[in-house]
Amino acid sequence: MTEPSTPFRLGGFAAKAQRLFAEANALAEQGCAVEAESVYRRALALDPRLAEAHNNLGNVLRALGRAADAVAAYQQTLACGLDHPLVHYNLASALKAVGEAGSAERSFRRALAMRPDYAEAFNNLANLLREQDRLTESADVYRRALALRPDWDEAHDNLSGALYLLHEDGRTEEAGQLARLWLRDHPDHPVARHIGAALAGFATEDRASDAYVRQVFDHFAGEFETKLAELGYRAPGLLADALRQAMGVEPDGILAVLDAGCGTGLCAPFLRPWARRLVGVDLSPGMLDHARARGLYDGLAEAELGAFLAGQPGAFDLIVAADVLCYFGALDAVLAQAAAALRPGGRLAFTVERLEEAAEPHRVSPHGRYAHAEGYVRGCLGAAGLGVARLSHDTLRFESGEPVDGLVVVAVREVES
CATH class of the missing domain: 1.25.40.10 (Tetratricopeptide repeat domain)
Incomplete structure (x- = not known):
C-alpha cells in the first residue's frame, strides 16, 4: 500500500x-x-x-x-x-x-x-x-x-x-x-x-501453496506482530498453558524443540525454558529475519514444513505449531511427518481453526486459512500414531470483531511395544 x-x-x-x-x-x-x-x-x-x-x-x-x-x-x-x-x-x-x-x-x-x-x-x-x-x-x-x-x-x-x-x-x-x-x-x-x-467458491488444493504462504508472510513481516495484537491473537499463550499442563513438570531445559512455522518467533519466549536446543523453521525469509533478531533460537531454517520434517527423523522431543496447520487442508501427511520427526514419547502441540462438524473434514475460508472438524483431526492423529494428551476449544483471535474458535491440541507419539 x-x-x-x-x-x-x-x-x-x-x-x-x-x-x-x-x-x-x-x-x-x-x-x-x-x-x-x-x-x-x-x-x-x-x-x-x-x-x-x-x-x-x-x-x-x-x-x-x-x-x-x-x-x-x-x-x-x-x-x-x-x-x-x-x-x-x-x-x-x-x-x-x-x-x-x-x-x-x-x-x-x-x-x-x-x-x-x-x-x-x-x-x-x-x-x-x-x-x-x-x-x-x-x-x-x-x-x-x-x-x-x-x-x-x-x-x-x-x-x-x-x-x-x-x-x-x-x-x-x-x-x-x-x-x-x-x-x-x-x-x-x-x-x-x-x-x-x-x-x-471453487475447489481449492489440499494446502496453501509455498508461493502463497511465502508472499503473504514476507509482505506482512514488518507489521505482523502489530496486526496480530489488533486481532487479539492468543495461540502462543494457549499453547504455553496447554503444554505446561500436559507435561506436568516445570520447564527443565533438556528438550530438543522445533518451533514449526516459527514466524517472527512469538512462541520462542515460552519454548526457550524447555529447550536444550531450539530450532525454528519457516518459509518466509522476512519472518525469519525478525525471529533471528530475538536471539532465542539455536538454529533457523528456511524451508517448507513437510519437507523439513521429512529430513529430521526422530530428532525432536517437542514440536510446536501455532496457527501453522491452518494453511494445510489435508492433515494426514503433515501429521505423519511430524510424528516421524518426534522421538518415542515426544509431543506435538498445535492449534487449528475449528470447523463445526459437517460433510467435509476441512474447509478454506475467504481469508485463506483452513478450518478443521474435530473428528477429522482426531482421526489423522490416530492414523499418524499420535495419541491425544489434551484437546480443548478456545478463542484463537478475533476476525471482523467475531471470535475465531479453535482447537488447542497436545498429542504424544506412542511408544511402540
Whole structure:
C-alpha cells in the first residue's frame, strides 16, 4: 500500500541554484531529509520558480512526516507551471495523508487522465477508495493496476483485501464474481489461485501453496506482530498453558524443540525454558529475519514444513505449531511427518481453526486459512500414531470483531511395544 514520491532532475536554471538542487537531491537519496530540506530551500531562495525543487522539497517533507507542508510544496510546483502526472500523484498522496480524501481522489484521477498507464496511481487510488468502503470501485481499480502490472504482488494483496471486506460485508455474490474475474485474468498468481478460488467458491488444493504462504508472510513481516495484537491473537499463550499442563513438570531445559512455522518467533519466549536446543523453521525469509533478531533460537531454517520434517527423523522431543496447520487442508501427511520427526514419547502441540462438524473434514475460508472438524483431526492423529494428551476449544483471535474458535491440541507419539 505504499505511495512512493517521485523526484525530478530537470535542468535549465541558474548555475548556482542548479548546483544546490543537485546537492539536495544527493542528500535526499542518502536519506538525509533534514539536510536536503535546508539545501532545497536555499536553491528556492535563489529562484522561487524552480518547480522541480518545489516537488522534491515536497518529497523530503513527506519523509519527515510533514504532509501538510508537502501539500503546499506540491501545489507550488503546479503554480510554477510543472503540470505533470508525477506531481499530481505526489500531491494526491500528501492530500490523502492529511485526510483530504476528496481532493486526493481528484488529484489521482488527474494524474491518470494525463498518464493512463500509471499503475501506481491506480493502486493508490484504489487504496483510497477502499478506506472509504467503496469496495466495488476499489476492486475494479485494483484490477486496472494489475492489467498494467500483472505480477505486482502488492496490488494482488490489496485486491485480496478488498474482496475479503466485500465478502464480510455480506456481498458474497459480488465478491465471488469479482474473484472469478481476478482468477480468470491471473490464473497463475499464487494469491489469486488461493484466495480468488476460495472467494469464488471453487475447489481449492489440499494446502496453501509455498508461493502463497511465502508472499503473504514476507509482505506482512514488518507489521505482523502489530496486526496480530489488533486481532487479539492468543495461540502462543494457549499453547504455553496447554503444554505446561500436559507435561506436568516445570520447564527443565533438556528438550530438543522445533518451533514449526516459527514466524517472527512469538512462541520462542515460552519454548526457550524447555529447550536444550531450539530450532525454528519457516518459509518466509522476512519472518525469519525478525525471529533471528530475538536471539532465542539455536538454529533457523528456511524451508517448507513437510519437507523439513521429512529430513529430521526422530530428532525432536517437542514440536510446536501455532496457527501453522491452518494453511494445510489435508492433515494426514503433515501429521505423519511430524510424528516421524518426534522421538518415542515426544509431543506435538498445535492449534487449528475449528470447523463445526459437517460433510467435509476441512474447509478454506475467504481469508485463506483452513478450518478443521474435530473428528477429522482426531482421526489423522490416530492414523499418524499420535495419541491425544489434551484437546480443548478456545478463542484463537478475533476476525471482523467475531471470535475465531479453535482447537488447542497436545498429542504424544506412542511408544511402540
